[in-house]
Amino acid sequence: MTFPEWTKPGIYGALGGAIAVSILGFTWGGWVTSGNAQTIAQDFATDEVTLAMVPVCLNMSAADPERAEKLAILQDASAFGRRNAMMETGWATHPGSDKPDRNLADACLAGLELDGS
Known part of the structure; x- marks a missing residue:
């Protein structure tokens, strides 16, 4: 099975965005454990x-x-x-x-x- 060319950068972008949102949420967003x-x-x-x-x-x-x-x-x-x-x-x-x-x-x-x- 072949994946489209944009799959790898899309997955990396989503993962990077999730990490960035988590960092911002816990530092400035008021999120707590x-x-x-x-x-x-x-x-x-x-x-x-x-x-x-x-x-x-x-x-x-x-x-x-x-x-x-x-x-x-x-x-x-x-x-x-x-x-x-x-x-x-x-x-x-x-x-x-x-x-x-x-x-x-x-x-x-x-x-x-x-x-x-």
Whole structure:
């Protein structure tokens, strides 16, 4: 069986075009793999849960009878140690959890607006 003369260049052109479209799609077109999409979705969900928990953290701080002492500790802590100090207050712990959340501690510190930090 004989093939027309244009078959070989046509197949090479189609293959080259498919490769070019794939490269452009994944680099500039916003295409992602399934694993990368799941990672992005998980990160987004974690961020949204943290943002939803900030009012709970602020309410816990407002209701704490030792609020003044704990705020003084937070203000006296260095910028580097504030997250750990916030985690020690117990305000950055999700209800039903035993351990404080680092992301929630950062968000709650921002919500408390301690001297602009």
